[in-house]
Amino acid sequence: MVKVENISKFFGKVHAVKGVSFEVSDGEIVGLIGENGAGKSTLLRILSGALCPSDGTVHVDGFDLLTQRQDVRKNIGILFGNEVGLYERLTARENLEYFALLSGMNKRNVQKRISVLAECFEFKKFQNKMAHTLSKGMRQKVAIARCIVHDPKIMLFDEPDAGLDFGASKIFFEFLELCKEQKKSVIFSSHSMENVKMYTDKIVVMRAGNVVKVLNSAEYRESHSNREFNQFLFQLICEETVSA
Amino acid sequence: MLKEISIIFKKELKTMMRDRRTFIFSVIMPFVLVPLMLFVISYSMSNFRHQISENISLSFKNKDDLFYKFCALQENIKIMEGGKELLERGLVSAYIETDEDLDYKILHGEKVNISIEYGNSSINSIMTTPFLNVYEQSFLEICSSFADLAAKNKITYEQAEKILNYYKVPATEAPKVSSDVNEGLIYVSMLAPMMMLLYSCVGSAGCASEITAGEKEHGTLEPLISTGVSRDAIVLGKLLTAAAIGLISSVSAAAGLFGYAILQSITIPNMSLTAFSYILWISIFTSLFFATVNMAIGVFSKSYKEAQTYMMPVSLMVLFPSYYAYFSSVNNIPIQFFSIPILNIVYVIKELFAGIVNFNHLGIVSGWLVIYSVAVYLIIRHMFKKESVIFRI
Numbered sequence: 001m002v003k004v005e006n007i008s009k010f011f012g013k014v015h016a017v018k019g020v021s022f023e024v025s026d027g028e029i030v031g032l033i034g035e036n037g038a039g040k041s042t043l044l045r046i047l048s049g050a051l052c053p054s055d056g057t058v059h060v061d062g063f064d065l066l067t068q069r070q071d072v073r074k075n076i077g078i079l080f081g082n083e084v085g086l087y088e089r090l091t092a093r094e095n096l097e098y099f100a101l102l103s104g105m106n107k108r109n110v111q112k113r114i115s116v117l118a119e120c121f122e123f124k125k126f127q128n129k130m131a132h133t134l135s136k137g138m139r140q141k142v143a144i145a146r147c148i149v150h151d152p153k154i155m156l157f158d159e160p161d162a163g164l165d166f167g168a169s170k171i172f173f174e175f176l177e178l179c180k181e182q183k184k185s186v187i188f189s190s191h192s193m194e195n196v197k198m199y200t201d202k203i204v205v206m207r208a209g210n211v212v213k214v215l216n217s218a219e220y221r222e223s224h225s226n227r228e229f230n231q232f233l234f235q236l237i238c239e240e241t242v243s244a
Numbered sequence: 245m246l247k248e249i250s251i252i253f254k255k256e257l258k259t260m261m262r263d264r265r266t267f268i269f270s271v272i273m274p275f276v277l278v279p280l281m282l283f284v285i286s287y288s289m290s291n292f293r294h295q296i297s298e299n300i301s302l303s304f305k306n307k308d309d310l311f312y313k314f315c316a317l318q319e320n321i322k323i324m325e326g327g328k329e330l331l332e333r334g335l336v337s338a339y340i341e342t343d344e345d346l347d348y349k350i351l352h353g354e355k356v357n358i359s360i361e362y363g364n365s366s367i368n369s370i371m372t373t374p375f376l377n378v379y380e381q382s383f384l385e386i387c388s389s390f391a392d393l394a395a396k397n398k399i400t401y402e403q404a405e406k407i408l409n410y411y412k413v414p415a416t417e418a419p420k421v422s423s424d425v426n427e428g429l430i431y432v433s434m435l436a437p438m439m440m441l442l443y444s445c446v447g448s449a450g451c452a453s454e455i456t457a458g459e460k461e462h463g464t465l466e467p468l469i470s471t472g473v474s475r476d477a478i479v480l481g482k483l484l485t486a487a488a489i490g491l492i493s494s495v496s497a498a499a500g501l502f503g504y505a506i507l508q509s510i511t512i513p514n515m516s517l518t519a520f521s522y523i524l525w526i527s528i529f530t531s532l533f534f535a536t537v538n539m540a541i542g543v544f545s546k547s548y549k550e551a552q553t554y555m556m557p558v559s560l561m562v563l564f565p566s567y568y569a570y571f572s573s574v575n576n577i578p579i580q581f582f583s584i585p586i587l588n589i590v591y592v593i594k595e596l597f598a599g600i601v602n603f604n605h606l607g608i609v610s611g612w613l614v615i616y617s618v619a620v621y622l623i624i625r626h627m628f629k630k631e632s633v634i635f636r637i
Contacts, residue, residue, distance in 0.1 A: 009289075071472075078467070088462070102251055117552060146467070
């Protein structure tokens with residue numbers, strides 16, 4: 001469903017992503033791990049169409065990201081990292097409505113969809129509160145709901161578990177399981193090795209703009225102890241740092 | 245695309261109106277501040293003039309000549325001892341030097357020199373100028389009335405003194421440039437184009453920086469451009485919001501001005517409903533023009549604060565053409581002036597305030613404003629598609 005081929009991205013002289021290639025099948029959950037500055041967020045931004053790759057191609061659900069950008073965007077939902085990006089002077093519900101309408105949904109379906117998401121992410125109680133009055137965890141829940149409000153086939157999450165408490169985090173990863181059942185593809189980045197190990201089918205390890213390893217999580221979960229798996233991932237992520 | 249523009253416009257307008265800061269500064273402030281400013285200016289000027297007409301303090305170089313005595317007799321003149329130093333210390337409004345042989349010259353019908361020096365930095369002193377001119381003129385007129393007699397040595401010092409003593413300039417004859425009502429009209433006519441321009445610029449500035457640079461700062465721009473909506477629709481939706489807020493501000497300032505005129509019973513002689521509707525017409529294009537300029541700055545800036553810093557000089561630049569145009573007559577404006585940005589808006593609003601509805605001028609100004617707006621819009625469009633501008637954070 002998502003085919004990334006030799007993607008590179010330059011910011012001036014900075015080579016942020018260096019010839020990255022991998023594939024994500026329908027219903028597959030992929031975890032991106034790497035240190036800060038490894039290129040995870042830039043890669044997710046390229047996949048969402050917010051940034052143009054300097055080189056390489058991306059095919060999303062058969063559409064070419066470079067030539068059919070609008071079609072690609074309609075099939076993608078993305079949660080950006082750092083800022084949850086909610087409009088402070090809109091309520092949680094109005095934030096979702098706005099993005100749903102911009103995605104071309106009709107008003108009746110929008111209301112139904114928001115109600116479903118409000119149940120799923122447990123924000124029904126505060127859906128009519130202004131975004132600026134919500135706690136960080138609440139905002140994160142609403143932001144996740146906002147990026148999937150148009151029911152996209154592919155979901156990209158940049159550090160979705162940042163700021164979520166244990167309960168909210170559990171809700172999110174249960175939602176990922178549901179997406180898997182619905183044959184939707186998910187790519188998310190995280191600094192939580194436990195979440196990545198536990199909830200993914202595939203792990204893409206990035207370092208300094210390169211993909212250093214793409215591994216099958218299920219196989220490693222079975223063949224390695226939790227400690228061994230952790231050490232292995234840690235070595236992949238920080239190899240240069242460790243050797244230095 | 246129209247649907248998307250409409251969704252963005254409605255959302256932006258809703259968030260803007262929910263923002264107390266924007267609402268107060270764009271809607272309430274122009275309506276309240278403009279008439280309040282006029283009240284204060286009008287009241288303080290009137291009060292100041294009244295005070296000056298009642299008490300003018302002077303110092304003289306030559307005491308006891310006929311002009312000194314003439315001034316000393318006037319009810320509202322207070323003479324202080326101390327010479328020029330008092331003027332430098334701001335204790336008197338003017339310092340007067342006369343010919344050493346002033347009395348001799350008067351008694352022999354010769355031309356006399358009276359030099360009045362005002363304090364350059366004192367508004368009190370500057371305001372005294374027309375009053376003292378009246379006294380000086382009166383004195384010289386009286387002297388010239390007996391110049392013939394004096395030339396033949398047929399008038400004595402005592403007689404001249406007696407004549408001058410007889411003549412008092414009533415304080416009520418103090419020069420008044422215009423009546424209070426006309427003065428109000430001058431303020432309204434001068435401030436109307438300036439305020440309408442200023443508020444259509446300042447009104448859209450806050451909004452434009454919030455919905456462009458502000459969005460970058462709050463992290464809402466990336467999710468927005470990652471939707472399937474075209475960037476043209478995003479830019480146009482936001483642009484219309486900034487223009488609408490600018491128009492609301494401008495109309496609010498105009499409403500404040502007219503409110504002041506009604507409260508003060510000031511009649512704007514040639515203002516008709518037609519002229520007023522054309523002022524609104526021009527305000528629409530003006531707001532659109534300033535919205536595009538402010539949007540361009542907002543899109544380029546990486547934060548709300550940076551955008552505001554760039555927008556401040558633009559707002560100040562609006563004032564210069566307004567001052568320039570204020571001193572020109574509306575009857576002989578060269579046609580090419582209607583193509584100069586901002587100046588053309590001031591001139592056409594001045595014309596409409598004078599009751600002149602010139603469709604050529606209205607058409608030229610509207611046309612140019614559309615051309616300028618489209619040109620700036622194309623720059624915004626170009627910038628909005630560049631990653632280096634959108635992701636400057």
